[in-house]
Structures are given as structure tokens and as C-alpha cells.
Amino acid sequence: xxxxxxxxxxxxxQEGENLTVYCNSSSVFSSLQWYRxxxxxxxxxxxxxxxxxxxxxxxxxxxxFGDARKDSSLHITAAQPxxxxxxxxxxxxxxxxxxxxxxxxxxxxxx
Amino acid sequence: xxxxxxSPRYKIIEKRQSVAFWCNPISGHATLYWYQQxxxxxxxxxxxxxxxxxVDDSQLPKDRFSAERLKGVDSTLKIQPAKLEDSxxxxxxxxxxxxxxxxxxxxxxxxxxxx
Numbered sequence: 001x002x003x004x005x006x007x008x009x010x011x012x013x014q015e016g017e018n019l020t021v022y023c024n025s026s027s028v029f030s031s032l033q034w035y036r037x038x039x040x041x042x043x044x045x046x047x048x049x050x051x052x053x054x055x056x057x058x059x060x061x062x063x064x065f066g067d068a069r070k071d072s073s074l075h076i077t078a079a080q081p082x083x084x085x086x087x088x089x090x091x092x093x094x095x096x097x098x099x100x101x102x103x104x105x106x107x108x109x110x111x
Numbered sequence: 112x113x114x115x116x117x118s119p120r121y122k123i124i125e126k127r128q129s130v131a132f133w134c135n136p137i138s139g140h141a142t143l144y145w146y147q148q149x150x151x152x153x154x155x156x157x158x159x160x161x162x163x164x165x166v167d168d169s170q171l172p173k174d175r176f177s178a179e180r181l182k183g184v185d186s187t188l189k190i191q192p193a194k195l196e197d198s199x200x201x202x203x204x205x206x207x208x209x210x211x212x213x214x215x216x217x218x219x220x221x222x223x224x225x226x
Contacts, residue, residue, distance in 0.1 A: 097209035
């Protein structure tokens, strides 16, 4: 069974602070995605990484895919209250394309 | 472009009753997913279809849950009989195809409460 382990599970910080969320697995994935989910809504894609060592930036968010394609991190610089939400990593295995999710990191950014 | 449509948005039933959820994916999307999400947790894949064939249903409790995607378009997920632990949000998603870095688009979900 493939598992995606996210840490931390909960994070409460003040506006302006930096943070990093991690997504780890013992399995190798062909691609990894990060989604953000707000209450009452479905997850929305933030980024997809497909190459080991790849780094992608989306405004104040920086995403990195591990060299071995088993782990990823999401770094937020100068967090804003609008960044509050559930951050989910998701990945497909090398066969079949089954899309699985981690358990999520609940981020709260206080003004 | 219309998004993924799900209905109903909310449902309250008593345990041992049956319930059905409906999903209409984005037009042209071959892959359809049903997820169960417990409050504060990540979505758990119940079943993934490619057109009208099943890609994976390894975590679908087949003694009580069933899903179908007739004609490879819309889909229904049924629970019969429901248990208290089935209380969750049921999310439907679709993607253009099943592999690679394809983006999954989600509906707003159906919040099920079993009492």
C-alpha cells in the first residue's frame, strides 16, 4: 500500500512568518501534486512536479520534488491570512495512475 | 467551462438506510474519481474509473458501497446500508486522463451525516 505522510498535521502561525510543509513516502512516484482546500469546497490544484529535484515557484509558494521522487516540500514565505486552508499532497504511482492523497496539513495564519 | 457537478450537497439519513450520490464530470474527461473525506483528513480514494472501466476500487467497502459509471460519463455512488462511520464528505473529481501529472478537478462534495 502506498502512503503519503504529511507533516506537520496542524500549523498555526502569525502573519508574516515563513513555514514549510513536508510530504514523504517510501514509494517512487511519476508525479506529485499539491492541492489547497478551503472549507466546504473541493481541493484545487496548486502545482504539479514531475522531475526529481524540480523546484517550482508560485508567488510566495515554493515547491520542491525530491531527487528520488519520493518526497516533496512546500515552503510559504511571509504567510498571509488568505493562505489559511488544508494543504494536500497527492501522487500517482508508476502504474495505473491511481491518485492518492496525504492526510493534509491544516494551516491557520492569524493576522 | 462547467465544473464537476455533484448532488445533493447535504444528506442526513438514519443508520441502515440507503443513500445515493450523483456526479457529472467535466465534459470530455475520461477519468472519474470518488473520494471519502473525514473532517480534517485527506481524501481517501474509493474508486477510480477510466471511461466506464474500473482502474482501482481496492478501498471501496464492497459489502455496502457500490459505484457505476454507465456510458463513461456521469456516475453514482451508493451506500446500503449506511453505518455511523460513513459520515463524511464524498468528493467526486474528474481529469482528462488518468496518468502523468494530469490535474484532477473536484466538485464541492456531498456532506453525509448518518444518525
